[in-house]
Amino acid sequence: MNSPKSTQEIAAAVRKDVRWGAVIAHDARADGAFFYSVRTTGVYCRPSCSSRRPRPENVRFHATPQAAEADGFRPCKRCHPRSASRDQHYAAKIGEACRIIESSRTSLTLAQLARRLHVSKYHFHRLFKRFTGLTPRGYATAHRTRRVRGELSGGGTITAAILEAGFGSSGRFYERSHEILGMTPTRFRNGGADSVIHFAVGECSLGSILVASTLRGVCAIFMGEDPERLVRDLQDQFPRADLVGGDSNFEKTIADVVGFVDAPRTSCDLPLDVRGTAFQQRVWQALRKIPAGTTASYSEIARRIGAPKAVRAVAQACAANPIAVAIPCHRVVRRDGGVSGYRWGVERKRALIAGERSAG
Numbered sequence: 342m343n344s345p346k347s348t349q350e351i352a353a354a355v356r357k358d359v360r361w362g363a364v365i366a367h368d369a370r371a372d373g374a375f376f377y378s379v380r381t382t383g384v385y386c387r388p389s390c391s392s393r394r395p396r397p398e399n400v401r402f403h404a405t406p407q408a409a410e411a412d413g414f415r416p417c418k419r420c421h422p423r424s425a426s427r428d429q430h431y432a433a434k435i436g437e438a439c440r441i442i443e444s445s446r447t448s449l450t451l452a453q454l455a456r457r458l459h460v461s462k463y464h465f466h467r468l469f470k471r472f473t474g475l476t477p478r479g480y481a482t483a484h485r486t487r488r489v490r491g492e493l494s495g496g497g498t499i500t501a502a503i504l505e506a507g508f509g510s511s512g513r514f515y516e517r518s519h520e521i522l523g524m525t526p527t528r529f530r531n532g533g534a535d536s537v538i539h540f541a542v543g544e545c546s547l548g549s550i551l552v553a554s555t556l557r558g559v560c561a562i563f564m565g566e567d568p569e570r571l572v573r574d575l576q577d578q579f580p581r582a583d584l585v586g587g588d589s590n591f592e593k594t595i596a597d598v599v600g601f602v603d604a605p606r607t608s609c610d611l612p613l614d615v616r617g618t619a620f621q622q623r624v625w626q627a628l629r630k631i632p633a634g635t636t637a638s639y640s641e642i643a644r645r646i647g648a649p650k651a652v653r654a655v656a657q658a659c660a661a662n663p664i665a666v667a668i669p670c671h672r673v674v675r676r677d678g679g680v681s682g683y684r685w686g687v688e689r690k691r692a693l694i695a696g697e698r699s700a701g
Contacts, residue, residue, distance in 0.1 A: 351397075355398070364388050375388065381399050385417065385422060435473065473651060479619045547602060551568070561663050562598060562663075624642060639675070656673075
């Protein structure tokens with residue numbers, strides 16, 4: 342029969358438990374994952390509880406409130422572990438706000454949204470940006486942009502598509518059409534017809550590389566093993582654009598990109614024609630600020646853009662990046678430093694990171 346553990350042994354075991362780190366940090370991200378009880382007080386809490394730090398030898402961990410109560414502990418009156426956490430409560434409100442924005446046929450003001458959720462407009466604005474990475478206005482614009490893209494692709498009239506998507510004024514939409522669509526509404530509806538995109542395929546240390554550019558700047562950098570597949574991918578992205586093979590003037594552009602891949606400490610300050618949602622644009626701008634030879638985690642990027650809860654959305658924005666190396670999504674790694682999730686292959690991502698570090 343095993344002898345009872347000593348107080349010192351219990352304390353040592355608790356300190357080694359990763360859950361103890363969440364308790365002493367009052368980490369709200371761990372709320373719901375587990376609960377802890379304190380023998381000397383007879384209560385159990387959620388990890389984020391702001392009560393005084395307990396002695397580790399008095400702490401026990403529980404999977405659910407029911408498990409803690411079965412062991413004879415009562416819920417803390419400070420953190421109310423049986424109810425939804427504050428972050429869960431806020432997340433539900435922001436989720437409701439997103440549904441209101443998406444279902445509204447007209448633009449709602451910040452005050453109108455806040456009143457419907459029974460919070461102050463200043464508090465609502467901070468919460469919305471924290472959980473989505475966008476302001477309410479930015480989220481509404483991004484949603485209308487997705488809708489107008491879908492409406493235009495459906496073949497209806499341009500004016501009907503603009504109004505159906507929730508843009509109150511077609512004139513105001515036309516003023517921003519290049520920012521929203523990357524081209525005029527007519528060209529977008531026609532699959533990019535009459536848009537001229539110059540492109541060329543070269544070879545670099547990581548295989549084949551395609552560079553494409555509009556008059557506004559580089560709009561695509563693809564990497565892969567098959568040059569013909571890269572060209573087909575470009576055709577799929579711009580099905581009715583006028584794709585023109587790069588001339589001698591375009592050779593310098595592709596040489597700059599190849600040079601950056603093979604010698605990553607060189608500059609890659611090419612003009613870009615970047616097309617994406619407002620949130621994607623913010624993520625991609627943050628990626629361009631990561632110095633060569635260093636990496637950042639998805640959660641770090643989320644914090645840098647002021648949206649610490651939007652880690653998954655940051656990862657999705659990285660995956661949607663159409664411009665390899667110039668927008669260096671290869672410098673974003675998991676929190677533990679692991680390399681994963683790269684549109685052009687994990688091995689290329691590892692090679693790019695290693696090349697930049699060795700060049701330093």
